[in-house]
Amino acid sequence: GESVGLHLPTLSVQEGDNSIINCAYSNSASDYFIWYKQESGKGPQFIIDIRSNMDKRQGQRVTVLLNKTVKHLSLQIAATQPGDSAVYFCAENASGTYKYIFGTGTRLKVLA
Amino acid sequence: EAGVAQSPRYKIIEKRQSVAFWCNPISGHATLYWYQQILGQGPKLLIQFQNNGVVDDSQLPKDRFSAERLKGVDSTLKIQPAKLEDSAVYLCASRRAGATYNEQFFGPGTRLTVL
Incomplete structure (x- = not known):
């Protein structure tokens, strides 16, 4: 299938490492x-x-951080896998819309 | 539960031709969205329906794009006439009434190439 991210910023990480987007x-x-x-x-x-009333939320292998002061979000993926x-x-x-x-x-690329 | 269905999956046309895309949302979902995703960019909302009424079409280029959801279920998005810059993936998404914010489900999209 075609890629949706040919011209996007790319983050390359080794399998097993943590990723921050x-x-x-x-x-x-x-x-x-x-x-x-x-x-x-x-x-x-x-x-x-x-x-917005939170600054951190964790899921399974993923964590989202929110910094409202600088209007910044990050996604952390633990133990990054090829999938x-x-x-x-x-x-x-x-709100409400x-x-x-x-x-x-x-674009996240996981290197084996 | 079946997901959001879209057809066709791919379409190639020449500029100035017309094209139509079809979306069948998840059963019972009252809200339906059409997005345009140009290669290398995030999806951009074109139009939002609540049942068969338009909630937001502020970013729909109405001189060439039209959309309808006559019976509050399936929807079609039409481009007439197409321009080169309309080449993109057109995504349909749906959401049930009363759902939380995160319950928006996307279809696989229709990739349009305008030559």
């Missing part, structure tokens, strides 16, 4: 944030979310 968001009124994973030829898939290779997008949502604004994305 960063995202800057634009709207200070946004109060809900999601990280999506998009594999080639597929639509985005939900990974983890966080509300984590994909393009990762952050998306922001302003159910309208999601996506960032530009980062």
